[in-house]
Amino acid sequence: MMKCVVGFGLLFLGATAIFTATAQQEAPSPEQLAINSTKTRQAVFKLLSFNMGTINGMARGTIEFDAAIAERNANRIAAIAPMIPEVFAARDTREFAVETEALPIIWDRMTEFSEKAANLVAAANTFAEVARGGDRTATIAAVRAFGGTCGNCHETFRVD
Numbered sequence: 001m002m003k004c005v006v007g008f009g010l011l012f013l014g015a016t017a018i019f020t021a022t023a024q025q026e027a028p029s030p031e032q033l034a035i036n037s038t039k040t041r042q043a044v045f046k047l048l049s050f051n052m053g054t055i056n057g058m059a060r061g062t063i064e065f066d067a068a069i070a071e072r073n074a075n076r077i078a079a080i081a082p083m084i085p086e087v088f089a090a091r092d093t094r095e096f097a098v099e100t101e102a103l104p105i106i107w108d109r110m111t112e113f114s115e116k117a118a119n120l121v122a123a124a125n126t127f128a129e130v131a132r133g134g135d136r137t138a139t140i141a142a143v144r145a146f147g148g149t150c151g152n153c154h155e156t157f158r159v160d
Contacts, residue, residue, distance in 0.1 A: 034096035041087045041102065044080060051076045052150065055127075059143040070139055071131035074146070078124035085114040101159040109157075116153040123149040 028036070051073040057063030058070055094104045106113050127146040131139045 031096050033091060034093040034098050037087070037091035037093055038098040038100050038102075040090075041100070044083050044087055047080050048077055048150075051080075052147070055143060056147065059140050065136045065140070067131050067134040067136070067139060071128045074124045074128035074131060078121050078128065081117050081120040081124060084117040084120075085110065088113065103157050103159060106157050113153070113157055116149070116157070120149045120153070 054063060054073050055070055058065045088102070088106050089110060092107045093100070094107060123146045127139075127142050130142040133139070
């Protein structure tokens with residue numbers, strides 16, 4: 001019985017020490033939250049760029065055309081693009097000195113910004129359908145309209 005009491009006592013002391021150490025950690029500062037939010041946004045765009053880069057490479061002829069990969073990447077973009085307005089809406093970082101190409105007007109024109117992200121989703125889905133057909137000429141021709149949705153947003157909401 002004594003071993004059991006001592007065991008529970010040690011367990012209690014250990015749990016208390018862990019809880020106290022955890023409770024003493026400081027919450028992230030508003031600036032650190034802004035930096036983390038910016039890094040999250042940039043990660044979303046890196047994923048979009050990674051997938052679009054392959055498609056652009058196929059269009060330029062620097063990457064061998066593969067309709068299945070073009071379709072796959074377009075579907076990935078369609079899946080990731082809805083996160084664009086979400087990661088911006090999660091935290092307004094305008095008042096912080098974060099390294100970003102995002103223009104501050106995003107938060108003033110969030111509805112328009114969200115519409116442009118929705119246009120990217122629609123264009124990615126359309127492109128995926130074309131690529132699914134397997135026709136190289138039709139797929140490559142569809143790249144311009146698809147990529148144009150990226151550029152339309154960049155013109156308004158990204159540093160030139």
